Structure formats: structure tokens, C-alpha cells
Amino acid sequence: MNFELQHLRTFVAVAEAGSVTGAAKRLYLSPPAVSAHIQKLEDELQVPLFVRTSQGMEVTAQGQVLRAKAEQALQAAQNVVRQAAELQSEIRGRVTFGINASPQVLRLAPIIQHLHTEYPGIDLALVHSATGKILEALRSGTLDIGFVFGPVTDRVLVAHRLGMIDLVIAVPQRFASQVPQVDWAAMAKLPWLYSDGYCPFQDMIDTCFAARGLRAQRVVETNDEATKCDLVRAGIGLALLDREEANALAAAGAAVIREPEPMPCDLSLVYAAQRADDPLIQAIAGTVCLVWAP
Incomplete structure (x- = not known):
């Protein structure tokens, strides 16, 4: 079976107009071309779609059933075209x-x-x-x-x-007794977790230690904040963390929080x-x- 969408459009147009002439005007086709489309479609479907009357073209019972299907097919084709247009403008x-x-x-x-x-x-x-x-x-x-x-x-x-995020020092639970309060000298003796490469967190910690003539002991550098939190949880070292992350560790009993001064970033x-x-x-x-x- 090999009929074109244009034949379906012609079928629907004739059914709506009730005549070949009326459909031809709608479709900007000649009446013979419209008649040829209908004949071709009836031959392909092997179903009579219209009967001629004194008032024009009347859709047969079989034609009424197929008309609904034809309208659905034309709508589906329209949807395909519209979707294609949307895809061309869609950000991908x-x-x-x-x-x-x-x-x-x-x-x-x-x-x-x-x-x-x-x-x-x-x-x-x-x-x-x-x-x-x-x-x-x-x-x-x-x-x-x-x-x-x-x-x-x-x-x-x-x-x-x-x-702005609020930073605090997360001290692993196993070191909590060594830092019962904010004590930079005590914290300088403990291992610290740093980021690999530049991070303003490190600058803030280094500045605080340097102001007291101290330096932090780096034991691990990582690019991943989640890994840093896991290492604090495992008791590997202290870290400067976002308050939300530190609070989660404290709530789990894995760390205590020390706040020497406001540290916004x-x-x-x-x-x-x-x-x-x-x-x-x-x-x-x-x-x-x-x-x-x-």
C-alpha cells in the first residue's frame, strides 16, 4: 500500500466541503486533481469512500470510519513536523x-x-x-x-x-579530648586534611596559624569534599568544612565542631x-x- 499524506488531506477536505469543487478551492488544486486523489485512495484501500449525490459528495459508512483515522494520521504528521521544529531550536x-x-x-x-x-x-x-x-x-x-x-x-x-557559606573546623572524635576548646597550638600538633591545589579554605587556615607563628600538619590532600568528610569520619585529620557538612559529622558522633572566629567564604x-x-x-x-x- 503506497498512498501519500496529500491523498489523506484531499479525502478529509472533500468530506468537510461535501464536494470536489469545494475541496479543490481549499487545497488550491484543480477538481480533476482532487478526483484523481480520491480515486487513487479508494483503489489503494479497496473501500468506497464517497457516493455522488445531487448535492455533491456524501461520505460512505466505511468512509466515516476511515475519515477519523485519516484525521488522526494527519494530526500525527503535524506533530512530527512541530516536534522537529522544536528540536531544531532546543538547547542540546x-x-x-x-x-x-x-x-x-x-x-x-x-x-x-x-x-x-x-x-x-x-x-x-x-x-x-x-x-x-x-x-x-x-x-x-x-x-x-x-x-x-x-x-x-x-x-x-x-x-x-x-x-556566602559559613566555615567551621571539624575535629575527628578521637582528637576531641586534645582540643576541648579552640586552641591553635593544640590543633597545630594534629594532622590536617587539605585540598589538592588552591582553595581559599587553606588560605584561611594557614593565615590563622601563621598569625600565631604556627603551621598546620598536612597529611592528606584531596579534590573531593565528600572524601574529606569521610576522612574526618575515619579520624584521619581535622578539616575546615562548610557548617552543614560539619554538622552532619557532629550529629553522627564522628566529629566535634570548633569555631575560633567567623569564617565566611x-x-x-x-x-x-x-x-x-x-x-x-x-x-x-x-x-x-x-x-x-x-
């Missing part, structure tokens, strides 16, 4: 996204949910790393966009400040300035800023 592509903290701290769940709903064509690849590594990767183009802590002054980058979303007009970047940045809006 892969985005590598630098992540420097836990999903809870960064509000990743609502961000990803919104992206999945509004931009299903975006394929998101999350890359866990430290702030310094993320900044380097954004400059080199190996990352598309990312979260970073601390100020961003590089002119080749665009930074959207999302808010900026959290920003950053991407290369040359990518500012990229629809993929705009979609991600718009979503993140929406979720983080006060």
Missing part, C-alpha cells in the same frame, strides 16, 4: 560542570531537576574538584562551568556570586567570558542563579 549538548562541595551545600538536586525538566537536551557531566583546579580547567577550556569558593578577579572569567558560579553568549552556558547559569535566588 554536553556540559562539564565543576563541583567543589557536597550536593547539599551546592543545592545540586533542585538544579539538576530544573535542568532535566526545562532543558532535557542538555547532557550534564559532574566533575568533582577543588576551587583552584576548577579555575584552571575553566581557563583552559577543559571545564565548561563550575562552582568556586573565594573571590574571582580573573577578567577572562565571569563569576556570579551566589552567596564566597560561593560563585564561574565560566569563561568568551562563553557568555553560549546557549548551553546561559541555560546552566540561569538555572543555578534561579535556584540560589534569595
